[in-house]
Amino acid sequence: MQHVQLMRLGLPGHERPVVRTADGTTYSLDSLTRDVDGEFLAADGIARTRAALEAGELPVVVDADALRVGAPVARPTAVVCIGMNYAAHAAESGSEPPTVPIIFWKHSNTVVGPDDDVLLPPGAQKVDWEVELAIVIGKKARYLASPAESAAHVAGYTVSNDVSERDYQMAVSGGQWSKGKSCETFNPMGPALVPADQVDATNLRLRSWVNGEVRQDSSTADMIFDVDFLVWHLSQYMVLEPGDVINTGTPQGVALSGRFPYLVDGDVMAVEIEGLGRCEQKVRDAVV
Template identity: 65%
Template structure:
C-alpha cells in the first residue's frame, strides 16, 4: 500500500496504490496532509482498502505530485553517512547537523529542477525522508519516537554548493532553499509497510551511476533523529525529515556539477524511483511539471 497525490500542480488529488491497481481516496479525504495524518487517515485507508470500499481508477498519464501536501517544515540532517562526511572534508558529527529547507522547495518527483541564476555547483542528494504523523514534543526515547512516524518517502535534497559553503556566512540555507530544490516522492509508504533500517538508495546522472549505499550506514537512525529533534522543537504532522545522503555527490570532486539538460534519477528500495530534468531558472518563469508521467 502506497499513498500518492496525482494531478496538475496545485490541484493534486489523493490515491492509494495497492499492487497493480490505484484507488480513489477522495471519499475519505481531500488531501494527504497534516490533518489527514493526525486523524488516523492511513489506518482508515488500509481498512477501506481491505473492505473493498474504494473505487478503482485509471491513473495512466497523470502527473505525480509530492506525496504530502503543504509540509509545515522540511528538516534536514547533514553529513549523516560517514563516507559522505569524509568526501565533504569533515569528520563524522558527534550530534546531528540540522538545517532547514523552506516548504515551498517541495515539488513532485518527476518535476523539473531549476538550476539557479549564477549557479556553478548545483548538486544531487538522494535521501530517505521521514513523514511525521503525530505531534512530537520532548519524546522520551528513540523507540517511542517511531510511533510518531507516519511513513517514509524519498527526497532529492538538491543543493547549490557555492551558495551553501562559499556565500553562506556560516549557514547552509542559501544553497538549500532555491525553488524546486526538494523533489519528493513518488509515494508515501506507511510505517508498518517498510523497515527503514537497511534500504538500498541510489542515484544516477544522465544514466551513469553516482550514489549506491544503504540506510544501514546512517550515523543517526530514524528513531534517534525524531527523538533528538523533539528535544529542540515541536514536530508537527506532515513535517518532513530528510535523513542525509551517502557518498557519491559532485561535492566529492569525482563528478561534474549539474547543468541545463542533465537528468537525475534517484531510487530507494521499497519506495520507488524518481526522475528530474534540470533546466536553467532564467529560462523559466516558474517551475513547469511535465504534462504526463507514468504512475
C-alpha cells in the first residue's frame, strides 16, 4: 500500500487538489478531480489516486512548497463536534465525564487552512485553543448496526483546532455551545487528509502550544468514546455524508481551566497530531 496525503494548495477559494507521497513529492490531482471534496471521496478517490500514482499518470507540482496550504477537505457539508470526550478535560471544565456523546456544531465556513490567521471577534475576551483529531467521512453512514461497521465509512483523518470563545459558548449560549464555536476562522484544519488505512486512530499523541509553550499533551487513547463508537452513534441521529467532518474532542490544557491566559492579538498557536501533521496560526484582531 502506497502511503499518501491528500492536500489542497493555493489561495483561498482557488485551491487545487494534490497528493503528497512518502518521499515528499507533490503531484497534481487535476486530472482526477476538481477538488478534494465529498464527491471525490465517495467515488473511491483515494484508491484512484493511488492507482494513478502507480501508473505514473500524475504530473509533479514543481512549486508546491511555495503555495499556501488550504484545508484538506473542500466545503464540508457539516462540522459535527464532540464535547468533553476526554475525562481530564471534562474535569477542568467543571463537569462530570459524559455517559453519552455531547454533540454541538460549528458552521462549516469556520474551516480555514492549517496556517491561516485566526481572527478575534470584536470585544472577545475568552478565545481558547483545542487540538482535536478530525474524522473525515468517505461513505454515507446512516443507522449503522454497530461500531464495527464504522471503519468502512471513514475516508481519513486530519488535525483540527476547535477555536472557541468561552463567553459566547457559555454566558450567552442558552445552553447551546455553537455561538462560541462558529466565529469566522474558528476551525483551522490540515495540513493533509491522511487515509484511514494508514492511521491507528486509537493511540495518537496530540499536542498544542501557545507562543512556544506546551498547553496540551495527551493521546487519543484517552478518549471516552472512540472513533468507531462516535461514527456509529452519530449515524443513529443524523445521516453522515461524504466530506463531513467530525471533531472528536480535546484533551486537558485549555485556557478554560484557569491555568493559562486566553488568546490575544499577536499570539501564535500550534497544534500537532502524531503522523498527521502540524498547524500553526497567528492570532489577529478582526477588522470590521
